Amino acid sequence: MRWSSKLQFSVPSSQFPVSRFPLRTENWELRTRVLAILLATVTLLSAAPSAPVTDEAHISVYSPVAVYTLPVLERGGREYVGLLELLEPLGRVSSQTDGRRWRLRYNTVDADFAAGKTRARIHGHDFDFTAPFLIESSRGLVPLSSLSALLPRFLGTSINFRESARRLFIGDVGIQASFRLDATNPPRLLLNFSAPVNPTISTEPGKLRMVFKRDPVVSPGSQSISFDNKIITHASYSENNGDAELDVTANQPLMATFSDDRKTIIVSAVQPAPATPSGVRTGPQNPTQAAPAGNIAPATHRVLAVVDPAHGGEERGAALTDTLAEKDVTLGFARLLRHELETRGFAVTLLRDADTSSTLDQRATAANVARAGIYISLHATSQGSGARVYTALLPVEGTSNGLFHAWNAAQAPALPVSRIVSAAIVTEMQKKEFPVRGSSASLRPLNNLLMPAVAVELAPGADGVADLTSANYQQRAASAIADAVVSVRDRLGVQP
Numbered sequence: 477m478r479w480s481s482k483l484q485f486s487v488p489s490s491q492f493p494v495s496r497f498p499l500r501t502e503n504w505e506l507r508t509r510v511l512a513i514l515l516a517t518v519t520l521l522s523a524a525p526s527a528p529v530t531d532e533a534h535i536s537v538y539s540p541v542a543v544y545t546l547p548v549l550e551r552g553g554r555e556y557v558g559l560l561e562l563l564e565p566l567g568r569v570s571s572q573t574d575g576r577r578w579r580l581r582y583n584t585v586d587a588d589f590a591a592g593k594t595r596a597r598i599h600g601h602d603f604d605f606t607a608p609f610l611i612e613s614s615r616g617l618v619p620l621s622s623l624s625a626l627l628p629r630f631l632g633t634s635i636n637f638r639e640s641a642r643r644l645f646i647g648d649v650g651i652q653a654s655f656r657l658d659a660t661n662p663p664r665l666l667l668n669f670s671a672p673v674n675p676t677i678s679t680e681p682g683k684l685r686m687v688f689k690r691d692p693v694v695s696p697g698s699q700s701i702s703f704d705n706k707i708i709t710h711a712s713y714s715e716n717n718g719d720a721e722l723d724v725t726a727n728q729p730l731m732a733t734f735s736d737d738r739k740t741i742i743v744s745a746v747q748p749a750p751a752t753p754s755g756v757r758t759g760p761q762n763p764t765q766a767a768p769a770g771n772i773a774p775a776t777h778r779v780l781a782v783v784d785p786a787h788g789g790e791e792r793g794a795a796l797t798d799t800l801a802e803k804d805v806t807l808g809f810a811r812l813l814r815h816e817l818e819t820r821g822f823a824v825t826l827l828r829d830a831d832t833s834s835t836l837d838q839r840a841t842a843a844n845v846a847r848a849g850i851y852i853s854l855h856a857t858s859q860g861s862g863a864r865v866y867t868a869l870l871p872v873e874g875t876s877n878g879l880f881h882a883w884n885a886a887q888a889p890a891l892p893v894s895r896i897v898s899a900a901i902v903t904e905m906q907k908k909e910f911p912v913r914g915s916s917a918s919l920r921p922l923n924n925l926l927m928p929a930v931a932v933e934l935a936p937g938a939d940g941v942a943d944l945t946s947a948n949y950q951q952r953a954a955s956a957i958a959d960a961v962v963s964v965r966d967r968l969g970v971q972p
């Protein structure tokens with residue numbers, strides 16, 4: 477944790493042994509086992525299904541030297557792409573035009589094209605397009621349907637153009653995918669790839685979706701595989717508009733994790749959220765309250781937990797190693813905690829779910845406006861071991877007045893419950909063998925929050941700083957925090 481300069485500790489360091497500016501007193505053994513974890517849940521309780529994303533038409537090009545996408549233009553009912561733009565990343569290319577003819581040189585290959593004509597001359601040979609060549613703003617446009625025949629004339633290498641999917645493979649670059657279902661309890665689906673992959677993972681009810689925008693993943697043989705399993709029922713492969721997509725269908729929440737080398741994705745079913753969470757916010761339930769027409773009312777009122785991955789964007793937090801920034805650890809940890817809380821029946825909002833920055837005031841305001849039942853800020857440090865849990869240390873009465881004071885002491889009514897939450901986290905983390913202690917500190921934004929609020933700072937375990945990126949280590953911590961929050965669920969909410 478590197479508190480920003482706005483944060484002030486108001487207790488002497490002898491009582492509060494936390495270094496504000498962590499000193500690099502050791503040469504860290506750089507075992508940067510950077511394990512990226514992506515967690516996603518498919519929750520059948522979630523709201524409306526996401527609307528389909530409409531991308532502009534584009535073509536993806538995968539070659540040993542470059543992976544890129546180019547816009548696809550529709551002209552006269554056919555799809556076209558700029559030829560110069562297509563060849564540019566692959567070699568030396570130049571063009572010139574007088575508006576009617578277009579000359580192109582690629583490496584040592586000369587070509588001559590005429591606007592509106594289907595016949596061209598390439599390296600001394602005729603070439604016939606499937607639709608007329610076009611010149612627009614000095615750019616030469618060629619129909620996609622001619623690429624399979626056209627490109628080998630320039631490149632002298634084999635290509636594989638999957639026209640309906642707009643995916644162009646130059647040379648032997650395809651990444652093979654294979655599936656294997658482990659019928660363990662809960663079951664796991666292992667997706668193996670012949671090279672590292674970096675898909676975007678998202679969920680919708682009943683489905684985990686992996687979209688490969690830059691990876692030349694090719695079909696795992698069959699487009700759809702059904703599994704003889706009650707939970708993970710099938711997987712399917714599709715490709716469209718330059719992207720490949722793998723979807724896994726299940727009737728329980730799914731979680732995806734990557735292996736260290738990013739060549740295996742493990743999709744596993746997790747325990748579903750309890751159908752009727754036992755805790756509700758303060759206030760009696762009103763069984764006669766009718767749901768708005770057309771909406772399905774949730775069975776109970778779910779407590780909203782706001783999880784705040786500290787730092788982000790330009791503000792990197794502490795340098796945990798030469799290459800590892802605190803902001804990245806807090807984000808991964810926050811996603812795990814979100815998952816743990818969701819599986820325990822909480823609604824969860826992350827204050828950031830990407831590498832973005834926001835001020836402490838913005839974070840506090842977001843949590844207050846959302847009327848969160850609990851706020852948990854996450855930090856990480858390379859110093860010490862285990863974890864520390866903080867609650868707010870409020871300004872002494874009478875030292876300031878007016879609105880500023882009110883903002884800085886907004887936490888006052890909730891502070892007793894915050895301390896109960898902190899104690900519960902200490903207890904649960906100790907059960908999981910983390911050396912942990914609770915403290916209070918005059919740190920923002922805890923002071924500014926209306927609901928029970930804590931900050932948890934994760935420190936290394938027995939394996940040193942590598943623990944901070946270890947899925948297992950983070951998972952144990954997240955699970956302990958979530959268990960603690962469950963144990964105090966009935967106390968949560970904005971205090972009157």
Ligand SMILES: [Zn+2]
Nearest residue numbers: 477478793855
């Ligand atoms: Zn921090």
